Amino acid sequence: MVSEATGTGEATGAVGNTGDGGDGGDGGGTGIGGYADILRAPHAARLLAGTLVGRLPHATGPIAIVLFTRAEGGGYTLAGALAAVYGTATAIGQPLLGRAVDLRGQLRVQLPAAVVSALGMVVLAVAGIGSLPLAYAAVFVAGLFTPPLEGGLRALWPSVLGRTDRVHRAYALDAVAQEIMFTAGPLLITLFVSLWSAGAALLAINAIGVLGALVVVLSEPSRAWRSAPREAHWLGALRSGGLLALLGSFFFVGLALGSITVAGVAYADDHGRDAIYGWLLAALSLGALIGGVFYGARRWAGPPERRLLVIVALLAVGYLPLALTPGVVAMTALAALAGLFLAPAIACAFVVVDRHAPRGTVTEAFSWLVTTFGVGAAAGTAAAGPAVELGSTSWGFAVAGAGGILALLVLTATQKTLAGPGRAVDVARSIPDPPARSAENDRNGAAEPGFSSGPEA
Template structure:
């Protein structure tokens, strides 16, 4: 398995693009915890800190598909780099303004979130040209991409706490956004990013959302995001009664470890058959993995169940990337991937909001029931929309070495 990923990373530009994307996404991946720690250090309440973090997330959800569409129209460097600069300046503004002016604080996080560059969609649009258009290698790269996400979301919060310990919460905001700018530069100055061009698109105000198959997938992953958001809250409630923050840390680490293992194993082999059918199976297994969490057994067994619940997350995401690519209308691939980020993130926010009242009314089991119900809902969406998702094979344009598109048929 390691040899397969190592081979991908030895491909020219691949390691640079993956590393640059991960670094460039650090400000976004750590924004919630960095904002909360900063506002608390300034004397702000938890309510204010949570509201500002939520405002950032909402602005990010709005901005990703809009900037993704701009990337498809104008190319990556013209959009990604200016957006990253404006987003970073938003966090500089927040660090300078603090909580002295609520209007300034909200404006700063809204600007930063809205202009977060769509690096995820950009990287997935680049993989076909970087890997020579070979379908099996592109699919393996999507799996590696999903695994790398889990690493970032595990390491990112640790980097925030390290920066806070070494310097201050304000310094953490500035340092992480500075690192993010370095990552964006690594991507946009690379040859694949500079030469990539989207294929011509049909003018339509709905853009990528005019695809019924894509809408079906986005609806399903809204509920997957909801499940993950609710687990984060339910795990806090569980830890409060079973040992405190250490137990919470073990549960979330186990969830991430399960996803890492699942993603590595999934990406190590080629899979036969249509990815749409495979996605239903993977999401079904993901939903089944969430249900045992409602048992709320002892900490050791609960940690094992948390790891089990994460096993099919990265494979589901990797397969979803393939399906997005197959169903995105021509010329909208970056926008389509950005919509996945948006639906997933909004679902996670709703899951977090729903799990709180569920825990208060029905205890920890009810909190985990939100996750189980959301997982089942994701499967039901995919099952009910089989027709829209079937027959997803289409012609995709792959940017050549000089940026000129060449057509490649993606087969079921």
């Protein structure tokens, strides 16, 4: 039997042809057509768009808080502290709310959380920073109740798309869409500030976020979704050794990215042009977009755990040359190279999370990935600052290289744990199992998680 820690092939009968992870022979496209196939599926475009819009407050939260604090006359120290409280609260709240979604369903948790989070930002925008305890409490509430829409969407994909290969391709599309959101979101908030004010921008972006959450939770798949039954355990998703191994690795991936944001500012200062920082981040995002599109546009054979090891190795190799800090043109090219394997690593990690999340904890498990990544990014920014001040800009980028290497070492050291039995995608109980499906077929169906061109021999 599949171990308790990795689930029991929950609801695998609702996924077409999970045994080989291939296209199931029903016309699923490859290449760019594969993405079109995903978006043509009923509800898919609505869920993806609604989730991205609903997550805009999270994507813009730190910069919105900084801009608002500065507009109110606060210093950078206060702005940074408020943004840090927001980020910390978000890291705490995501797995807690994710577990609540698994227990209570999406509608009962996601929408109330979105409303409470938005109200926290409303309090900040209306009350300002005159009362610091109130300001800190407002951003803490806003962060703590940030709805786990990201984990919720990944829990919905199996019930919306059915076949395993389409679900995996949706994960890649999800990773690519994130790059667009985290690039466009800050631009949107700065546009709102220039058109109105920092306070109005804060109100507008959070109102938009609530509308996005509403679009998701009122959809038929979200309303019908129920997590598979779970065995009560205080550790929840964290009782899975495979999930812990993945989270350990992606803490260091987050650390690498966080350090790049600080080192990039130092590099721009060294060259006397603030715009260079924007070029570096844009190049990083462009590389991730290209890599993510390519990764999701083809089928992949073999277990995703082994594939993730290779991708993270390439990601680590891409981070190392940044420490050379060459001229601006070459550095921009290196930034694009460094981003090339980021979206594929994230997309592949989604598959691994889904396979190793204990039964009935899929939303919580995905939310833990969000939290771990965010905490790692915060640690990266904290480490890169002293590295630049005590050493040089190269030292700041060296933190990114070290993060990539450590992520690879964690994956390498835990391959035996990750190679343990996983399960097929967590499909909502609301979809009935085919009558001919047996427990033995479920166990066999969980054996091959990756994309493949046809059935296993």
